[in-house]
Amino acid sequence: MNKIIPDNCANKVGKAVVFIGILIASIGMASIIPTLQTPRAKVLGILGGGQLGRMIALSAANLGVKVMVLDPSDRPPAAVAAQAVKGHFRDADNVQDFTSKVDVLTVEIEHVNAEILIILEEEGAADIQPSAKTIAIIQDKFAQKEYFKECGVPLGEFCDMPDEIALLHAANEYGYPFMLKSKCLAYDGRGNYVLHSKEDHSIAVEQLGGYAHGLYAEKWQPFEKELAVMVVKSRAGEVQLYPVTQTVQRDSICHVTETPALISESVRIAAELLAKQVVNAMQGAGVFGVEMFLLANGEVLLNEVAPRVHNSGHYTIDGCVTSQFENHVRATLDLPLGDTSLKVNHVIMLNILGEADGKKGEQLAEELIDRALATPGCSVHWYDKSGVTKGRKIGHINIVGKSMEEARDRLLALDPKALERLGS
Numbered sequence: 001m002n003k004i005i006p007d008n009c010a011n012k013v014g015k016a017v018v019f020i021g022i023l024i025a026s027i028g029m030a031s032i033i034p035t036l037q038t039p040r041a042k043v044l045g046i047l048g049g050g051q052l053g054r055m056i057a058l059s060a061a062n063l064g065v066k067v068m069v070l071d072p073s074d075r076p077p078a079a080v081a082a083q084a085v086k087g088h089f090r091d092a093d094n095v096q097d098f099t100s101k102v103d104v105l106t107v108e109i110e111h112v113n114a115e116i117l118i119i120l121e122e123e124g125a126a127d128i129q130p131s132a133k134t135i136a137i138i139q140d141k142f143a144q145k146e147y148f149k150e151c152g153v154p155l156g157e158f159c160d161m162p163d164e165i166a167l168l169h170a171a172n173e174y175g176y177p178f179m180l181k182s183k184c185l186a187y188d189g190r191g192n193y194v195l196h197s198k199e200d201h202s203i204a205v206e207q208l209g210g211y212a213h214g215l216y217a218e219k220w221q222p223f224e225k226e227l228a229v230m231v232v233k234s235r236a237g238e239v240q241l242y243p244v245t246q247t248v249q250r251d252s253i254c255h256v257t258e259t260p261a262l263i264s265e266s267v268r269i270a271a272e273l274l275a276k277q278v279v280n281a282m283q284g285a286g287v288f289g290v291e292m293f294l295l296a297n298g299e300v301l302l303n304e305v306a307p308r309v310h311n312s313g314h315y316t317i318d319g320c321v322t323s324q325f326e327n328h329v330r331a332t333l334d335l336p337l338g339d340t341s342l343k344v345n346h347v348i349m350l351n352i353l354g355e356a357d358g359k360k361g362e363q364l365a366e367e368l369i370d371r372a373l374a375t376p377g378c379s380v381h382w383y384d385k386s387g388v389t390k391g392r393k394i395g396h397i398n399i400v401g402k403s404m405e406e407a408r409d410r411l412l413a414l415d416p417k418a419l420e421r422l423g424s
């Protein structure tokens, strides 16, 4: 026989059930709350929401880290895994507002408003990784060179270029060809001009925006290879290096990288030493990209440093145990650093560069991707940019192999010219 529960008794039972429910829920919440206070629960803010921000955000999503990006476009590539805030990373007010929304601030581009970052950092109003001082030094290529020269890092000759007299003097000292470079806002070769003769002087100065824009000159480095080392530094100053990679530029834009670089043991040691020296001289945590020239005599010279994840480290996504993007999240949020070693024997990264503007460029990129999808060992990384223009980075393909020969054979199926450029 069913027991009939009197009304007032049913009320009590009901209340007890509700109470127990609330208790269980509270215990459940209590066990969640400490998790929410871990560094993973912090909001990572990125100045810039392009492909680098996108790949940081994708890694962060896997770790359960929330990302916000400040970017001027309506739907930046990083929006796939980040909350995008519309605004410019060079606008002081936009940067300040954005900073108040995040726990830790980092950059995917060094050409940000460093003045406001320094103020916010000095006031203790923002946790900026790497330090705003580091970003300020790096964003001015001339200041960067002067700083590392003072630190004793091996680098080529360079000089300030305030006027015509200085340009004639540099031509005399260095001979032709030599490089004229913009101090600021330079990337992907925009901001560089190779001078072959005196006839080039005025056009070079004009193209780079005039002396008042801030120019400097570099002696030409007849490099045998270009090398790069990605480095991750923790907040406590622990430094871990990724393997030395060879980079090949086409029209001053990174086209293909190969890892490990085919270099002697002594060159590898010199490149690693230089990378450590450079990163130890910079304040703050995160990933840094160190670009170098390898000369015929085995000397390794610093080209330049990026205070952020870098194109020459894209191979780490499919080639290494922990990618540069995940390690940047780990380092900036004070999580343990991940393993930087290779998990495959050989990895080649091929940038998908716009070969033409518009539809033609899209079609050529699609054909390359089709070849990659049909070739074993290839992983496609698409950036979802708003359109294709000539020379624009629109994606990349990582090609892994059990051996160098296997990876190179696979590259041959994708882009024979890129293989030629790698050399031996």
Ligand SMILES: Nc1ncnc2c1ncn2[C@@H]1O[C@H](COP(=O)(O)OP(=O)(O)OP(=O)(O)O)[C@@H](O)[C@H]1O
Binding pocket: 156, 179, 186, 187, 188, 189, 190, 191, 192, 218, 219, 220, 221, 222, 223, 226, 249, 252, 253, 254, 291, 303, 304
């Ligand atoms: N002093 C030099 N001598 C010879 N080649 C040089 C020199 N400086 C730069 N280059 C060539 O031009 C490329 C681009 O130069 P640099 O790294 O200064 O430009 P960037 O615009 O900052 O490039 P990115 O943004 O791709 O790193 C170098 O990778 C190298 O191939």
Ligand SMILES: [Mg+2]
Binding pocket: 291, 303, 304
């Ligand atoms: Mg460079």
